[in-house]
Amino acid sequence: MMTGYLLDVKGGRLDLPPFISWDLKRTGTVPCDSFEGECPWDGGLDPRLEEGCRLILEEDGARRFTGVLDECRLTWDGRGGILLVSGRGMAALLLDNEAQGRDYQVATLEDILREHVTPYGIQAAGKGNLPAVPGFSVATGSSQWQVLYSFVRYHGGVEPRFDVYGKLWVGGGETGRRLELDCRAGPIAVTWQDRRYGVCSEILVQDRWSLEPQRVTNEKFTAQGGRRRKVYTMPGKSAYEAMRYSGQYQLDRSYEERFRLEVTLPGSWFCEPGDQLSINLEKPRVTGSWKVLETRAVLDGKGSRVKLTLGR
Numbered sequence: 001m002m003t004g005y006l007l008d009v010k011g012g013r014l015d016l017p018p019f020i021s022w023d024l025k026r027t028g029t030v031p032c033d034s035f036e037g038e039c040p041w042d043g044g045l046d047p048r049l050e051e052g053c054r055l056i057l058e059e060d061g062a063r064r065f066t067g068v069l070d071e072c073r074l075t076w077d078g079r080g081g082i083l084l085v086s087g088r089g090m091a092a093l094l095l096d097n098e099a100q101g102r103d104y105q106v107a108t109l110e111d112i113l114r115e116h117v118t119p120y121g122i123q124a125a126g127k128g129n130l131p132a133v134p135g136f137s138v139a140t141g142s143s144q145w146q147v148l149y150s151f152v153r154y155h156g157g158v159e160p161r162f163d164v165y166g167k168l169w170v171g172g173g174e175t176g177r178r179l180e181l182d183c184r185a186g187p188i189a190v191t192w193q194d195r196r197y198g199v200c201s202e203i204l205v206q207d208r209w210s211l212e213p214q215r216v217t218n219e220k221f222t223a224q225g226g227r228r229r230k231v232y233t234m235p236g237k238s239a240y241e242a243m244r245y246s247g248q249y250q251l252d253r254s255y256e257e258r259f260r261l262e263v264t265l266p267g268s269w270f271c272e273p274g275d276q277l278s279i280n281l282e283k284p285r286v287t288g289s290w291k292v293l294e295t296r297a298v299l300d301g302k303g304s305r306v307k308l309t310l311g312r
Contacts, residue, residue, distance in 0.1 A: 001018050001059065001060060002018065002019045002022050002024075002037065002057060002058070002059050002064070002268075002299070003015075003016065003017075003018050003019070003057070003058055003059075004016045004019065004037070004039075004055060004056055004057040004058065004065075004085070005056050006048065006049070006051075006052030006053075006054065006055060006056075006069060006085075007052065007053065007054040007056065008048070008051040008052055008053060008054075009051075009053055012048065012051065014046065014048040014049070014052060016039050016083070016085070017039040017040050017041065017083075018039060019037040019038060019039045019299070020038055020039060020040065020299075021037060021038045021299050021300050021301075022035065022036065022037035022038075022297070022298070022299050023035070023036050023037070023296070023297075023298050023300075024037075024057070024064060024065060024296070024297045024298075025294065025295070025296045025297075026064075026065070026089075026164075026272065026273055026294065026295045026296075026297075027089075027273055027293065027294045028161040028162055028163070028272070028273035028274060029091065029159060029160065029161050029162070029273070030091055030095065030145060030149075032067075032088050032089040032090075032091035032092050032095065032162075033065060033067060033088065033089030033091070033162065034067075034086070034087070034088050034089065035055065035057060035065050035067065035085075035086060035087050035088075036084065036085070036086040037057075037084070037085060037086075038082050038083065038084050039082070039083050039085075040079075040080060040081065040082065040083075041074060041081040041082060041083035042080065042081050043081075044081075045074065049072045049074075049083075050072075052069050052072070053068070053069055054066070054067070054068065054069060055067050055068070055069045055085060055087040059268065059269060063164045063165060064164055064269070064297075065087075065089070065164060066089070066090065066164060066165050066166030067087040067088050067089040067090055067092065067166060068087050068088050068089075068090065068092045068093060069085065069086075069087045070086050070087045070088060070092075071084070071085065071086045071087075072084070072085055073085075089162055089166070090122055090162050090166040090167075090168070091145060091162055093120040093121070093122060093144075094116075094117065094120065094122070094143060094144040094145035094148060095143050095144075095145045096143075097120060097143065097144045098140075098141050098142065098143055098144070099116060099138050099139075099140070099141075099142050099143070099144055099146075099147050100138070100140060101137075101138055101139055101140035101141075102115075102137070102138045103135070103136075103137050103138075104133070104135070104136040104137070104138075105134070105135070106132050106133070106134050106135075106136075107132065107133045107134075107136035107151065108132045108133075109127060109128075109130045109151070109152070109156075109170065112147065112148060112151045112152075113127075116138075116144045116147045116148055117144065117148060117168065120144070122166070122167075122168050123166075123167050123168065124167070124168045124169075124170060125163065125165075125167035125168065125169055126169040126170065126171065127170055127171070128156065128158050128170055128171020129171075130151075130152065130155070130156035130158065130170070130171065131155065131156065133151060133155045136151060136155075148160055148170075152170050152171070153249065154246045154249055156170075156171065157249075158170055158171035161273070161274065164272075176272065176273075176274035176275040176276055176291075176292070177271070177272070177275045177276070178275070178276045178278070179271055179275055179276070179277050179278070180277070180278045180280070181263065181277045181278070181279050181280070181281070182279075182280040182281065183280075183281060183282055185265055185270075186265065186266055187263050187264065187265055187281065188264040188265065188266060188305060189262075189263075189264040190261070190262070190263050190264075190281060190283065190284060190286070191260075191261070191262040192259075192260075192261050192284055192286055193259065193260040193261075193262075194258065194259060195257065195258055195259075195260065196226065196258060198254060198257045198258070199218070199221055199226055199228065199254050199255055199257070199258050200218065200221075200228050200229065200230050200250065200251055200254040200255075201217060201218050201221050201222045201226040201227050201228050201229065202215065202216070202217045202218070202222075202228075202229040202230075202251075203215070203216050203217075203229070203230055203231075203232065203247040203248075203250045203251045204229060204230070204231045204232070204247070205231075205232045205233075205246055205247040205250075206231065206232070206233050207233070214247055215247070216247040216248050216251050217251075218251055218254075218255060221255065230250065230254075232246065232247070232250060256311055256312070257311075259311060259312050260309065260310065260311060261279070261286060261290055261309075261310040261311075262307060262308065262309055262310070263281075263307070263308045263310065264305055264306070264307045264308075265305065265306050265307075265308070266303070266304070266305055267304060267305065267306060268297050268299065268304040268305075268306060269295075269297055269306060270295070270306050270308065271292050271295065271308065272292065272295065273292050273293060273294060273295060274291070274292060275291075275292045276289055276290070276291055276292075277289070277290050277291075277292060277308075277310060279310075288312075289312075290310035290311065290312060291310060291311050291312070292308060292309075292310055293309045293310060293311050294308075294309040295307070295308055295309075296309075
């Protein structure tokens with residue numbers, strides 16, 4: 001049973017009736033988590049609906065979602081009163097706010113969190129030992145998420161993620177579980193994809209000021225006949241190592257997008273983004289280790305089910 005409540009800026013709480021339908025998507029990153037659900041409502045135009053700014057969800061006592069309340073909608077029809085609520089994960093606060101341009105002589109993780117994350121009420125639960133970055137630049141109009149992601153992922157090799165409590169992790173020790181998935185789980189549908197059209201064979205990274213362009217190539221994809229080059233211009237004056245790392249990151253990221261496995265299972269929940277699944281399925285015959293990228297749990301007129309999107 002999925003239940004939830006709203007919080008206002010002063011900590012006031014409005015409990016909601018159990019949801020009769022819902023659609024909950026968890027990615028842990030971007031595109032950010034999202035929820036939309038309906039519950040019976042006979043409380044009228046409760047002023048606490050207007051005051052709510054955070055949406056918390058629990059399933060049988062376990063936290064499933066913490067995020068920004070985007071919409072409340074009351075409808076009265078033949079079913080009686082129905083309240084629809086929808087929201088996005090806490091990453092939405094960083095996506096919705098733009099940064100002012102700035103050049104850091106040397107930027108540290110604490111600088112980035114202090115200037116671009118914590119002002120929006122986001123707590124960093126885990127902080128990795130990320131290197132300071134000389135010459136780090138922030139372009140005017142970049143989302144605060146882009147600033148955080150650029151610093152943490154491009155320069156530190158860590159992917160920032162939000163957990164079900166809305167807390168930010170940037171390499172502070174949170175690791176996914178290792179689980180097994182085979183035919184005993186009763187998969188409803190399985191889809192395997194090889195999406196070559198988005199894979200890059202070569203990345204050219206150039207600095208707008210002085211350094212020569214740096215070239216990185218995907219030898220394996222090139223040998224298979226792949227041919228797709230992209231050119232990136234890094235903001236500010238970037239060090240050679242930063243350019244090489246950024247280019248390799250872009251190349252690796254494009255290749256990560258190539259293979260996808262989608263598995264739909266009965267029930268409402270199975271695993272979290274970041275978990276590692278050991279797959280052994282018969283139809284189609286798929287084995288190996290896959291990473292959970294997204295989970296989507298749905299309850300509607302067809303019952304409850306969860307769709308897992310996996311990547312290598």
